[in-house]
Amino acid sequence: MASLHADELERAFVAIVDEDHGTVTVGGEAFVLVHREMLSDLQRGLEEILGRGAESVLLRAGFARGAQLVDRLSATTNGDGARVMDGLRVFAGRTGLCRVEDFRVTDSRVEVRVTNSFMGQAYGQSDRPVCHFLRGFFLAAAERAAAGKNLAATERRCVARGDASCEFEFSAPFDASEPRAIRAG
Amino acid sequence: MTQESRIDARGPHVSPLALREQIEDAMRDLRRLGDIVAIAIARRDGLIIAHDLPPGVDPKKTAAMSAAIVGTSEMAGRELGQGKFLQVIVDSDEGKILSTGAGEEALLVTLVRPEANMGLVLLGVERAAQRIAVLLSGD
Numbered sequence: 001m002a003s004l005h006a007d008e009l010e011r012a013f014v015a016i017v018d019e020d021h022g023t024v025t026v027g028g029e030a031f032v033l034v035h036r037e038m039l040s041d042l043q044r045g046l047e048e049i050l051g052r053g054a055e056s057v058l059l060r061a062g063f064a065r066g067a068q069l070v071d072r073l074s075a076t077t078n079g080d081g082a083r084v085m086d087g088l089r090v091f092a093g094r095t096g097l098c099r100v101e102d103f104r105v106t107d108s109r110v111e112v113r114v115t116n117s118f119m120g121q122a123y124g125q126s127d128r129p130v131c132h133f134l135r136g137f138f139l140a141a142a143e144r145a146a147a148g149k150n151l152a153a154t155e156r157r158c159v160a161r162g163d164a165s166c167e168f169e170f171s172a173p174f175d176a177s178e179p180r181a182i183r184a185g
Numbered sequence: 186m187t188q189e190s191r192i193d194a195r196g197p198h199v200s201p202l203a204l205r206e207q208i209e210d211a212m213r214d215l216r217r218l219g220d221i222v223a224i225a226i227a228r229r230d231g232l233i234i235a236h237d238l239p240p241g242v243d244p245k246k247t248a249a250m251s252a253a254i255v256g257t258s259e260m261a262g263r264e265l266g267q268g269k270f271l272q273v274i275v276d277s278d279e280g281k282i283l284s285t286g287a288g289e290e291a292l293l294v295t296l297v298r299p300e301a302n303m304g305l306v307l308l309g310v311e312r313a314a315q316r317i318a319v320l321l322s323g324d
Contacts, residue, residue: 050257051259051260052230052259053231053252056253172201173204
């Protein structure tokens with residue numbers, strides 16, 4: 001697999017804490033350092049009001065972030081898919097989202113396995129998978145990698161449910177080559 | 186098999202194309218109720234499965250909003266001791282948005298004309314939701 005060069009990485013993802021100005025930047029973009037428990041509290045608060053509807057909010061937020069990052073990496077790597085995925089892996093690790101252990105693209109699906117998911121670790125025990133933001137984040141990358149749109153996104157395993165790692169699967173519910181808008185006759 | 190995976194695991198006998206056609210049939214049959222203007226089927230997590238929404242409507246956003254509306258309605262019903270969620274109707278001056286569960290993992294959203302006979306619509310939607318739930322579960 002092609003890798004981002006070290007200097008490219010530094011340019012793309014260098015983290016700078018500027019206490020004098022009260023700013024944190026990663027790759028020149030402003031970040032806020034927060035406890036991951038604060039994010040899990042936020043997710044629980046959303047779930048308390050929206051129920052499973054909270055998933056839609058978190059998933060869309062993750063997708064938007066993932067898509068923005070993939071676009072940026074595509075621009076800096078001239079669209080080299082392997083280097084984009086490499087950059088995604090570095091970004092996720094450096095910002096504390098998770099460690100990407102495996103990103104596998106097959107004919108019919110994309111599978112992503114991560115450890116140290118920030119939400120999986122912070123949320124506590126759950127009967128259901130909880131990493132909705134990451135699911136959306138990797139959905140954006142999966143749609144790019146699989147050249148497909150509107151993939152179904154499922155978290156098959158989650159550390160919050162007691163699994164060893166979190167595993168996401170992205171696949172076309174019907175047929176990746178077909179649009180899914182169905183016109184009534 | 187977990188409930189989370191049921192939509193994608195459709196059983197060994199239904200090809201994706203066949204499933205697509207069956208869902209298309211279910212939507213077409215529901216549209217035969219003249220009062221229904223458009224239909225969307227979404228996952229409970231807000232991802233779109235199928236739709237015939239009008240041009241200019243964002244199906245992804247519609248699916249996400251529907252998941253949030255249904256989720257909030259379910260939580261409100263539970264909080265206020267109103268029992269099991271059945272459906273939610275958003276009543277506006279130019280039409281109604283009717284959202285209901287289609288099994289554990291999907292939602293059926295229909296846009297309905299303002300002057301619709303809601304008794305008939307609710308019957309048709311309930312029947313369609315049950316049909317779609319079976320199709321998506323692979324049973």
